[in-house]
Amino acid sequence: MRWPVVVVLASLLVACAPVPSAAPPIGGSPPVAPRPADASELTGRPGAATAPPASCDPTASLRPSGPLPPPDRLPAGSTMERVRQRGRLIAGVDQNTYLMGFRNPFSGELEGFDVDLAREVARAVLGDPGAIRFTVLTSDQRIPALREREVDVVVRTMTATCERWEQVNFSTVYYQAGQRVLVPVDSEATGIDSLGGKRVCATKGSSSLANVAAASSGPIPVSVRNWTDCLVMLQQGQVDAISTDDTILAGFAAQDPYTKVVGPQFTAEPYGMAFPKADEDFVRFTNALLERLRADGTWASIHRRWLGEPPAPPVAVYRD
Amino acid sequence: MPVGAQPRRRAVRRVTGLARSTPGRLSLLALLLVVVALLAGGLTATSVQRRAAALEAQADRSEPLAFAAHEVYRAMADADATAAGAFLSGGVESAALRQRYEQDVAEAAAALSAATAGGSRSPELTAALSALSGRLPVYTGLVETARTHNRQGHPVGAAYLRQASDLMRSELLPAARELYRVETGNVVRDLEGAGSLPWPELLLGVGALVVLVLAQRWLTRRTNRVLNPGLVVATALTALSLLWVLAASLLVVYRSTTAKEEAALVDVLARARITTLTARGDETLTLVARGSGTDYENDFVERAGQLTDLLARADGWSDASSVASALEHHARWQEVHRQVREADERGDHTIAVALALGYDEGGAATAFDALDDSLVDAIGASRSRLTGTMGRARGALGGAVPAVVVLALLSAVAATFGLWQRLKEYR
Numbered sequence: 001m002r003w004p005v006v007v008v009l010a011s012l013l014v015a016c017a018p019v020p021s022a023a024p025p026i027g028g029s030p031p032v033a034p035r036p037a038d039a040s041e042l043t044g045r046p047g048a049a050t051a052p053p054a055s056c057d058p059t060a061s062l063r064p065s066g067p068l069p070p071p072d073r074l075p076a077g078s079t080m081e082r083v084r085q086r087g088r089l090i091a092g093v094d095q096n097t098y099l100m101g102f103r104n105p106f107s108g109e110l111e112g113f114d115v116d117l118a119r120e121v122a123r124a125v126l127g128d129p130g131a132i133r134f135t136v137l138t139s140d141q142r143i144p145a146l147r148e149r150e151v152d153v154v155v156r157t158m159t160a161t162c163e164r165w166e167q168v169n170f171s172t173v174y175y176q177a178g179q180r181v182l183v184p185v186d187s188e189a190t191g192i193d194s195l196g197g198k199r200v201c202a203t204k205g206s207s208s209l210a211n212v213a214a215a216s217s218g219p220i221p222v223s224v225r226n227w228t229d230c231l232v233m234l235q236q237g238q239v240d241a242i243s244t245d246d247t248i249l250a251g252f253a254a255q256d257p258y259t260k261v262v263g264p265q266f267t268a269e270p271y272g273m274a275f276p277k278a279d280e281d282f283v284r285f286t287n288a289l290l291e292r293l294r295a296d297g298t299w300a301s302i303h304r305r306w307l308g309e310p311p312a313p314p315v316a317v318y319r320d
Numbered sequence: 321m322p323v324g325a326q327p328r329r330r331a332v333r334r335v336t337g338l339a340r341s342t343p344g345r346l347s348l349l350a351l352l353l354v355v356v357a358l359l360a361g362g363l364t365a366t367s368v369q370r371r372a373a374a375l376e377a378q379a380d381r382s383e384p385l386a387f388a389a390h391e392v393y394r395a396m397a398d399a400d401a402t403a404a405g406a407f408l409s410g411g412v413e414s415a416a417l418r419q420r421y422e423q424d425v426a427e428a429a430a431a432l433s434a435a436t437a438g439g440s441r442s443p444e445l446t447a448a449l450s451a452l453s454g455r456l457p458v459y460t461g462l463v464e465t466a467r468t469h470n471r472q473g474h475p476v477g478a479a480y481l482r483q484a485s486d487l488m489r490s491e492l493l494p495a496a497r498e499l500y501r502v503e504t505g506n507v508v509r510d511l512e513g514a515g516s517l518p519w520p521e522l523l524l525g526v527g528a529l530v531v532l533v534l535a536q537r538w539l540t541r542r543t544n545r546v547l548n549p550g551l552v553v554a555t556a557l558t559a560l561s562l563l564w565v566l567a568a569s570l571l572v573v574y575r576s577t578t579a580k581e582e583a584a585l586v587d588v589l590a591r592a593r594i595t596t597l598t599a600r601g602d603e604t605l606t607l608v609a610r611g612s613g614t615d616y617e618n619d620f621v622e623r624a625g626q627l628t629d630l631l632a633r634a635d636g637w638s639d640a641s642s643v644a645s646a647l648e649h650h651a652r653w654q655e656v657h658r659q660v661r662e663a664d665e666r667g668d669h670t671i672a673v674a675l676a677l678g679y680d681e682g683g684a685a686t687a688f689d690a691l692d693d694s695l696v697d698a699i700g701a702s703r704s705r706l707t708g709t710m711g712r713a714r715g716a717l718g719g720a721v722p723a724v725v726v727l728a729l730l731s732a733v734a735a736t737f738g739l740w741q742r743l744k745e746y747r
Contacts, residue, residue: 034458036479037486088667095475095610102475103610108408108673110610133667136610228479235476255474 033236036229041199042213042221056162059270060319061172062280064288071127079282080125083152089125091118092137092151096226098251099306100157110134113247113306117174117273118155120298124289138225140205143167146276153273153282157245159207160272169279170272171286172316174299177245178265179211182252184234189241191263195219198240201230208244211267219243231256245269247307270314291316342542343746346739349535353735357554360528361728364565365721367520371572372717374513379710382506383583385438387703389503390590391431392452393496397594399424400488401601403463405685407481408608409677412471425460432456435499442502448495455492459484478608485605493598500590507583514713515576518569525562532558532735543742550738554731561727568720575713582706585637586699592630592646593695599623600688603657607664607673617661624654640701646694653687660684 074081083089093115094101101114119129135151142158145151146168157177160170181200183189189198196217202209204223212221222239224230230242231252242252249261275283293299294313303310339348402421406413436449462484469477532555539548602620606613631650634643656675659682664672676684 031454031458034455034462034483034487034491036483037490090667096479098475103478105470105473105475105477108670134610134669226479226482228476229482231476232479232483252476255469255472255476 033238035238036224036226036232038204039222039224039229039233039238042209042223056165057317057319058160058162058165058170059173059272059314060317061160061170061272061287062283063318063320064291065281065284066288068124068285068288068292071125074125075281078285079152079279080285083125087126087131089118089122089132089153090135090151091121091132092135092142092145092154092156093118094156094227095136096228097157097248098228098255100247100251101155102251110136113175113302114155114157116302116305117293118153120293120302121153121155121273121286121289124285138205139203142205142274146274149276152279153275153286155273157248157271158274159245159269161207164274167277168274169277169283170274171283172290172318173270173272173314174290175247175271176314177247177269177271179208179244179267179269180246180249180261180265181263182234182242182249182259182261183240185258185260187240187260187262189262192219192243192266193217193263195241195243199238201233201239201242202244203227203230206244207267207269212243215266227252234259250307287316287318343743346743346746349538350736350739350743353532353535353551353554353739354732356528356531357558357728357732357735360524360558361561361724361731364521364524364561365724365728367518367524368565368569368717368720368724371514371516371518371569372714372721374510375572375710375714375717378507378510378514378579379707379714381438382503382510383707383710385435386500386503386507388431388434388438389496389500390594392428392435393493393500393594394590394597395424395428395431396456396488396492396496397597397601399428399459400485400493401597401604403466403481404485404601404604404608405677407466407470407478408604408673413467421463425456428456435503442506445499445502448498448502451491451495452499455487455495459487459492462487481608485601504583504587508580511576511580511583515573515580517573518566521565521569522562525558525565528558528731529555529562535735539739539742548738548742550734550736550741552738554735554738557727557731557734561724561731564723564727565720568716571716572713575709575716579706579709579713581637582702582709585634585702586706588630588634588637589643589695589699589702592627592634593692593699595623595627595630596650596688596691596695599627603660603676603684607660607669607676610669620657624657634698638698638702640698642694642697642701646691646698649687649691649694653684653691656682656684656687 069075071084074084093110094112095103095110097112097114099112101110101112103109104111115134118134119132122132123129135145137145137151137154137156139156142154142156143164146154154168158164158170159177160173164170179192181189181192181195189195192200192212192215194217195215196219198219199222200212200219201222201224202212204225209221209223212219219241222233224233227244227248230239230244233239234242234252235256242249246261246265253259253261273286275286290299293302294316299313300310337344339345399421402417402424406417406421409417432449432452436453462480466477466480466484469480471477532551536548536551536555539551540546599620602616602623606616606620609616627650631643631647635647660672660675663669663675675682679685
């Protein structure tokens with residue numbers, strides 16, 4: 001009579017014992033999109049983009065000291081003569097900016113508007129456009145490379161600014177660009193003003209990044225190493241827009257039909273070739289070369305090759 | 321006085337009386353000897369079993385897992401170097417490079433599933449394993465995107481490749497390194513477990529023998545007979561068991577010490593191989609970065625130094641010809657690398673690329689492949705020596721556990737029988 005009670009009690013106890021009610025959850029972290037090396041969101045504002053001093057016109061360069069001398073009659077002791085002795089011009093360029101300076105994946109060679117101009121400098125100094133050694137620079141390596149004299153000249157979508165004039169010399173303007181915005185084709189953004197609170201990509205050390213950070217609408221600047229890293233992040237949905245010079249954006253739009261360039265040019269970006277501060281003779285020499293390239297149609301033919309029908313070339317301005 | 325105390329006291333008196341009488345003492349002694357024989361035999365068998373289990377764990381789990389971890393690490397480092405090389409070769413990559421990359425990914429996935437299957441033994445590896453299996457498909461996806469863009473001549477392909485390589489170097493390779501570190505640690509731990517000196521076995525055996533000898537002496541004094549055949553047989557059986565266990569265990573200790581050296585050699589060679597692959601990736605990526613690859617070149621110089629050290633250590637331990645030829649190929653590769661750097665510094669990028677990817681006599685790829693092949697040979701040889709040594713060690717312990725148990729049972733039976741002979745005289 002007592003046993004059934006005990007059995008019932010025992011089975012009740014067993015039923016109350018904690019039994020795992022479900023399989024344990026499968027671990028694993030939520031997917032995080034891989035970022036390009038060194039990509040980061042800026043919280044503070046980068047330097048630069050300060051108002052230029054009233055006295056400075058960044059487009060004004062040094063006047064040529066005469067007509068362009070042929071390669072075998074370079075002034076003795078000049079920077080050009082030193083380059084000629086070495087046998088090669090060392091030029092800092094980009095390999096990531098489609099149409100301006102990029103690596104052709106089929107041939108492995110560097111090509112583009114900037115690269116062709118650098119070859120013209122090599123032709124003027126050494127008589128051979130192939131007598132050149134390219135060093136690939138990121139935006140923020142350009143000025144240090146010139147200061148350390150690792151390169152003779154930088155031809156890399158580099159905007160002449162008064163701040164940079166204090167550290168390097170620029171040639172006359174060889175291309176007049178302006179900053180605009182690239183967004184996915186289905187974006188409703190109409191320019192930098194409608195990107196408040198959105199992530200906007202530009203390279204570290206570029207004037208574009210400073211301009212994005214200074215925009216009144218308050219976008220979140222995201223900095224990367226190379227321009228193409230921006231396109232990667234846009235395609236992966238990690239940024240909402242890319243803002244930089246229209247030349248670079250045109251290269252992106254050519255690589256990705258699902259993007260569009262919107263808004264007006266909101267800055268003027270005059271490109272100049274940059275030289276070490278001490279090499280004034282090389283700047284004057286290159287300005288004489290640029291005069292010739294503008295006059296004899298070489299500039300126009302290089303423009304046609306990469307960027308389409310050429311406008312009138314930028315007018316040279318000198319500060320003597 | 322409570323009821324029932326009287327019979328209890330009587331029972332106690334009967335037991336103590338029995339203990340004072342000689343037949344009672346003989347019975348107790350028989351009981352004691354049986355307990356001692358069974359206890360010593362059981363504990364010794366447990367100890368031997370533990371040693372055998374460590375050997376088995378080493379041979380069946382930790383050694384294959386360490387090798388799987390090495391494979392994961394190696395295949396991923398090789399995939400990274402190969403993808404960069406395919407990019408550098410320009411245009412559409414060669415069929416050979418493409419095949420090598422695909423094989424690397426397949427091997428990495430296979431080795432990873434082997435490593436994951438055995439992962440429950442080291443719970444601290446959960447994070448590394450889930451990072452590896454979660455990120456590998458992301459990596460291959462990025463590489464495929466890079467290929468697609470490359471095929472269309474878009475420079476953004478290079479950016480995808482850089483992103484892939486960065487993912488590999490910042491997440492996948494560190495996780496693989498952690499996996500390899502823990503699994504090699506498990507091998508060493510198992511070998512140490514198998515190679516501990518047999519003190520418990522010795523103490524148990526000697527203790528059992530001492531008890532038997534004392535019992536013998538007591539019996540001699542009590543019964544005036546010099547020898548009790550049962551106890552003599554029991555003593556002999558216990559001594560036999562002890563000798564068997566000691567001989568087998570010491571053999572295992574000796575083999576484990578040798579195996580630990582072999583395992584250390586395998587580890588050094590495996591690390592040399594991974595260092596080779598990383599250095600190759602550095603060499604290629606320096607050329608991909610084209611002038612802004614100083615970080616990669618610095619890393620290459622560091623890896624080359626480590627490789628020299630590792631190969632020198634391996635050469636000191638092993639007289640294998642493959643290690644010697646690895647050293648030779650390493651020196652040749654360094655020489656070609658110097659030429660590559662010279663050409664690149666001069667600005668002859670095309671010549672530098674041709675040298676770095678060249679499969680002719682003087683190319684870096686030839687020297688690198690030869691170095692890798694010698695390392696594969698050396699790893700294979702020392703790994704088969706390791707498994708051979710461990711196989712012989714397991715052979716030495718074969719049959720020891722049942723033998724100890726049977727001998728202990730027989731010893732108990734013999735002791736009981738011997739004392740039974742004496743007890744019969746009191747009937």
